[in-house]
Amino acid sequence: MKKIRWGILGTGTIAHKFASDLKFVENAELVAVGSRSLENAKNFADEFGVPSSFGSYEEFAESDEIDIVYIATPNNLHHPNTLLCLNNGKAVLCEKPFALNENQALEMINLARKKNLFLMDALWTKFLPHYQKMIEIVKGGSLGDIKVVLANFGFRANVEPNSRLLNPELGGGSLMDIGIYNIFTTLDILGKPDEINVSINSTEQGIDEQCAVIFKYNSGAMASLFSSISANLSTDVEICGTLGRLKLTTPFYDSTSVLEHYFDGEKQVIKTEKEEGLGYQYEARNATNCLLNGITESSVVPHSDSILLMQTLDQIRSLAGIVFPIEQDSHLNRNA
Incomplete structure (x- = not known):
């Protein structure tokens, strides 16, 4: 071939x-x-x-x-x-x-x-075996109706003020760099939220150092999503349903994470394949x-997923007042 x-x-x-x-x-x-x-x-x-x-x-x-x-x-x-x-x-x-x-x-x-x-x-x-298994479990219904998603991703970034992470010219900030993982994971689990609330700690450069996002759904489900580039967080995900709870252990976004299934007070570790390499x-x-x-x-990642993710990030940034300099150009402005 x-x-x-x-x-x-x-x-x-x-x-x-x-x-x-x-x-x-x-x-x-x-x-x-x-x-x-x-x-x-x-x-x-x-x-x-x-x-x-x-x-x-x-x-x-x-x-x-x-x-x-x-x-x-x-x-x-x-x-x-x-x-x-x-x-x-x-x-x-x-x-x-x-x-x-x-x-x-x-x-x-x-x-x-x-x-x-x-x-x-x-x-x-989205391609990692533990994440694929998580989707299978959620869609399979063994957790019951999903009521809560908790996702955290944070680390203390010891960087210069003009670094990529802090530079709005380069699209910096915790949301776009690491908070995005919290967002797409929740969209995969619960879909598009019916309401979004946002609070940030803003840097002198005008980007988010810390970002707290709440998704609310007409079904009664909620998601709490927190990203930070100023503190080390647990960097895990918990999915809580009416019948059980599933945890993606630290760090939830990479191939070393494992799934812990909690049901009737018992914990079951769900094993998935591990290949050599980073994932x-x-x-x-x-x-x-x-x-x-x-x-x-x-x-696995159709264009519709990418569009929904960008729409959601746009809405979060609009609520938080985060605008990148390049968006001052009317051709590229997300609201044009």
């Missing part, structure tokens, strides 16, 4: 993690890396044995060697980088957040559909198989 040729755009921490796991994906090979710095690209290529390195995003996107691009650049570049790659005929797996707002996401998805190219939001957690190979395998089979939209 032919091999799908991957390129990685960006050379930061997440790019390193993805590259290290790509070797576990059958019928996939890493053939190119791109950066705004040729030196960084070459260093990355040397580390992972990548044949081609490019010192500009444009040269990278124009290369005929690449079938699909993993975009691992800062948040504010996900939209323009995705459009660049799609316009050059490349399939795209774009790191979260998929875009800065719904309008950007729709432009990306519409272009992919127009060009009949694969495009997926890189919500890697990024699951999303890469799904994308690779989609390309091999001529599929342009993943069933």
Whole structure:
């Protein structure tokens, strides 16, 4: 079977993690890396044995060697980088957040559909075995009616004031960086909320250092979601129903998490498969198989999921008063 040729755009921490796991994906090979710095690209290529390195995003996107691009650049570049790659005929797996707002996401998805190219939001957690098992249990009804979801994700970020995490120009803040995990997990469990309440601690730069979100549903269900880049949180998820409770242990978003099922005072640990690696190979395998089979939209993270997630993040930011500088441009403003 032919091999799908991957390129990685960006050379930061997440790019390193993805590259290290790509070797576990059958019928996939890493053939190119791109950066705004040729030196960084070459260093990355040397580390992972990548044949081609490019010192500009444009040269990278124009290369005929690449079938699909993993975009691992800062948040504010996900939209323009995705459009660049799609316009050059490349399939795209774009790191979260998929875009800065719904309008950007729709432009990306519409272009992919127009060009009949694969495009997926890189919500890697959704592909992990424990997360897939969680969805199966929730949908199976053994927990009864879900009444409460509690999700926390936080760490103390000892970073400079102009770092990516704190820079509104780069789409920073706890919500977009880590709170997004709480949001998409709850959307998978309970669906679109009927009411949202938000409270934040804002930094001098105008982004959220801590973000507390409450989802309310007409069914009577509620979700409490908290993200922080100033304190270490438990970083777990509890799903509480009328018949039982399910916990995704710390850290709930990665492959080391396990499921604990509580029923009638008894705890059962539900085991799921554990592959070697960090867990990024699951999303890469799904994308690779989609390309091999001529599929342009993943069933695990369909475009509708990405749109709902961006709509929800937009609503939360609107309630919190978080506006990114790029959104002052009317073309990109989420309310335009």
